[in-house]
Amino acid sequence: xxxxxxxxxxxxxxxxxxxxxxxxxxxxxxxxxxxxxxxxxxxxxxxxxxxxxxxxxxxxxxxxxxxx
Ligand SMILES: [Zn+2]
Numbered sequence: 106x107x108x109x110x111x112x113x114x115x116x117x118x119x120x121x122x123x124x125x126x127x128x129x130x131x132x133x134x135x136x137x138x139x140x141x142x143x144x145x146x147x148x149x150x151x152x153x154x155x156x157x158x159x160x161x162x163x164x165x166x167x168x169x170x171x172x173x
Contacts, residue, residue: 106118111126 106120108116108118109124109126110116111129113126113129115126115128117127
């Protein structure tokens with residue numbers, strides 16, 4: 106597990122080589138949502154949540170140990 110700090114100062118951990126900040130990504134997705142049709146929102150959110158495990162973890166009880 107690697108702890109990273111994004112350019113906006115969010116701290117997050119990544120076990121993979123993906124360095125995208127989940128907090129920024131979630132905000133970005135939210136910002137995109139108002140302009141999208143509902144099916145597109147769902148697809149985008151599903152894709153984003155699937156891609157960024159930290160987002161999943163924040164909404165899901167199945168946390169890997171030590172990742173809280
Ligand atoms: Zn960030």
